[in-house]
Amino acid sequence: MSFCWLLALLLGSVELYRARECDVFTDLNLHHSIIGTDLYVKLLLYTRASVTCGQELSHHNLSAHPQFNITKPTTFIIHGYRPTGSPPNWIKNLTQELLVRRDMNVLVVDWNRGATTIYYPKAVSNTRDVADNLTALIENMERNGGSLSSIHMIGISLGAHISGFVGAKFSGKIGRITALDPAGPMFTGKSSEERLDPTDAQFVDAIHTDIDVSYVHCVLPAWGFRKPVGHIDFYPNGGADQPGCPKTILGGSQYFKCEHQRAVYLYLDSMKRTCTSRAFPCSSYNDFLGGRCLDCNTYGPIGCPVFGYEIIQWKKYLVPETMAYFTTNKKSPFCKTNYKLDIVIWNHDTLRGYITISLHNGSEVTNATTNHKANTFQKYKENSLLVQFDKDLQNVQKISIKFSKGNTLHFKYKLRVLRLRLTHLERKDSPLCRYDILLEDNKEVTFRPIPCEESNF
Incomplete structure (x- = not known):
């Protein structure tokens, strides 16, 4: 009987091993x-x-x-x-x-x-x-x-x-x-x-x-x-x-x-x-x-x-x-952060160019460029752009922005920004604004955002 019991135990152990x-x-x-x-x-x-x-x-x-x-x-x-x-x-x-x-x-x-x-x-x-x-x-x-x-x-x-x-x-x-x-x-x-x-x-x-x-x-x-x-x-x-x-x-x-x-x-x-x-x-x-x-x-x-x-x-x-x-980043995490950038200019002439924008929170910086094609800016006409940053920064303290014609053979223009508004498309944060900015061609301007005057938008 003991031999049968031992044989059953061994066979059971084999089946358990196979199951694992x-x-x-x-x-x-x-x-x-x-x-x-x-x-x-x-x-x-x-x-x-x-x-x-x-x-x-x-x-x-x-x-x-x-x-x-x-x-x-x-x-x-x-x-x-x-x-x-x-x-x-x-x-x-x-x-x-x-x-x-x-x-x-x-x-x-x-x-x-x-x-x-x-x-x-x-x-x-x-x-x-x-x-x-x-x-x-x-x-x-x-x-x-x-x-x-x-x-x-x-x-x-x-x-x-x-x-x-x-x-x-x-x-x-x-x-x-x-x-x-x-x-x-x-x-x-x-x-x-x-x-x-x-x-x-x-x-x-x-x-x-x-x-x-x-x-x-x-x-x-x-x-x-x-x-x-x-x-x-x-x-x-x-x-x-x-x-x-x-x-x-x-x-x-x-x-x-x-x-x-x-x-x-x-x-x-x-x-x-x-x-x-x-x-x-x-x-x-x-x-x-x-x-x-x-x-x-x-x-x-x-x-x-x-x-x-x-x-x-x-x-x-x-x-x-x-x-x-x-759009995505090159590697994980692939997700980008979406903002809408609204710009109104007061130049007399219509200008075409690209916007590069950076966000700073004191220790980190994230960048975005609207470079798929030149944007058209006209006097007093609000231009809405999608800008996508490689990461999401909390508590943005400063904004850097640069306007580029993308053509070095022509006269360097100045984009006179009447008002700028940056709105996060995910969070319910208050938009970031700035007024009266002069953007010279290919020169970055850095400023602190201020609360938006909602009546102006």
Whole structure:
């Protein structure tokens, strides 16, 4: 009897050890990419009870995984094309940030065997099979009491369109799809049935970071999809030329992937809640930079939408294919601080030029430049500009401002400012004002702001 008891104890210990082993994302390399891989979809389950230890989930026997609680929300993370076969380096952070936000099931969809190939069209053809695999799983979840409306699919690149294919299978009843720079090659120009579109979920939000075309992209197109695909589509920095990414091929592999991957890192940054990126719905990036889209009253008491995980709060205020813009810093924290600068001049002649402005609080300085195009200043006509600072300073004590014609071949003009008003677009702080300032071309003037005379504005 003692021997049987000991054997049972040992077998139990082995099973316990196995249960504690972590399943990991498939790690391949360039060799696999060259010879090609056969599609296999592995689902890695993470919960608050196992934040860092994934367990492979059976597609058919959900009850075999007691940690998988069908009554809780479920978020799928679906990666894209993996030409080198390496695991995505952002998977761990994204999984953990999601579990910090909410008690849920996080399913990392590992289809690296199928995404790892030098032949991109093969990976594209595999997206339909991945979608069928996930559809079967979700049908099983639904049979066991799961709710389609509690499902959130976060798709990166090709993963965005996989999410769309799954959503279409359920007639758009899935709760939410988030598309992080949805793939462009072989999807651009396709009908809505052949790619992600707003009807694929109850709410679809997207971010576009790599929609440009460069001299190298004549051979290798931009990885991102240009047109809107959701209820709201964010275009940071206009959707291209992301700050901090290499501008030439001398930047090595980062030149080809930095802008495409920036969508993931911007989304991750938004989840940390160190600061927020307020976006402004607008018809074009130039109109946004020109300060023509700063009215946020249309979007209820919470104002213009904030990019990131919490965008679902704006669902009732948005119509499909709302395009929203914001700018970012080169690195985390990526969010900038938005002000509106109102200037009235009293020069007799119309002047054109650029404004550079800095804020000081005694120990720190932050800068902004209106340099996307020259501003036009006319006598007694208020000119409203959007100025965006790299960080948010509290208790601004001094303001420095410089006017530049941007043309050294002409006579140096003087901009006679009748009144200047700087308004924070996030906080409810009182605007900062100054009156009667003379700005000589390319000469910075520093002053202390004073309370605004509201009757003058």
